[in-house]
Amino acid sequence: MAWEQEIELKVNGRAYAKRVSVRTSLGDFLRDQLHLTGTHLGCEHGVCGACTVSVDGKSARSCLMLAVQADGTDIVTIEGLRDEDGEWSVMQKAFFENFAVQCGFCTPGMLSSAIELLKENPDPSEDEIREHLSGNICRCSGYQAIVEAVQAAAAAQRAEVQV
């Protein structure tokens, strides 16, 4: 029986080859083996959304995916959102400027979901934002500041595209 397997994957643009236990979740792998502790695990059964990362360009719960299943994938976590000069992304800046972060536990997942939304829909309505973020629970903010941050990021991104 194979309790462990070799996997090769890309995380935040960097290639890794690692040996993983087959029962290890992608979230635990990112935190414990790659030491990318920006991905937070909350409920570990897919409800809270804190562990959401981007897998091949689509948001996924890293607690509901095995690390072995990530073999050959391209993953982006919160650590991969800055540009090469270390500048925050548009969405990170908008979260900061709109006070959309309080304790910060939900933030990595919120950012991942919000970035996916703007990729599909550059000008979402408030309802569309709330629907897309419905799978990410925040226990501090009451969501209002987060929705405003996504609106601000959308506006900033549209302005950038026009320039």
Place this chain on the structure above:
Amino acid sequence: MKAPWFDYQAPRSLADALGILRDAGEEGRVLAGGQSLMPMLNMRVADPEVLVDINRLPDMDRIEEDDGTLRIGALVRHADLLNSAAVRERWPLLYEATTQVAHPAIRNRGTVCGSVSHNDPSAEHPSVLATLDGTVLIASADGQRELPAEEFSEGMLTTALEPGEMVVGLRYERPPARTGSAFVEFARRLGDFAIAGAAALLTMKDGVCERARLTIVGMGDGPVRVPEVEDLLTGKTLGNGAACDVFEEAAQIVKASVDAAEDVHVSSGYRRHLAGVMAKRALETALVRAGVAA
């Protein structure tokens, strides 16, 4: 919590997958999108010895439409249905139900066949399959077989699937012309499991109902078809305002017949009441969509 130990297999062909499942017998479980099975593993509600990951099987992610029949493979994700022009344009009940499945990140990975195989009474896809008189396509190392939706669902999280078998696809037949459909559900929070819901199909001709289907979501042990209501509606005039009283009677039948459980969210009475409200709302919307003013 963390998942228990299991032997992980990721076969590259269906024949290999079925061979592993045959050898594993009752200890084998298929892992597709993992949006139900992984939580069960993490909470240790499920503890299979062998996990057969089918994500690397070829051709299982196809959505094929042919002359009024839709066939979807075992790796078709909820998001794939939402991105399919064919589904959006010609399979409105399936599309509308899928928009209400969980949240975007779950829809990106979770599969339709997985939802049907899991058979949670609150889930959308088992009820859609029942409402459309769909068919479950099953394979094992010994061959293939098909089961109609109503025979596949056997109870709470229980299906007719035997050890060694897996669901390889689903087949839906398009309802006749002049059919309106609706899928409605109610949850405390957008995307949560439905407390109650309903799926309805009404085929109308000259204001008279030719064919009716009604399935209640979130009650009993699985998707609950309500033949009493279907019989009541068939042959009835529903146009020119006649629907109001008939649908009220339908809602009363639903409320009297469903097995409404109490849980941490709601009392049995509230869920029962909601089942009636959802049934009426689905029927009214389906009627309007069939081109008849309610």
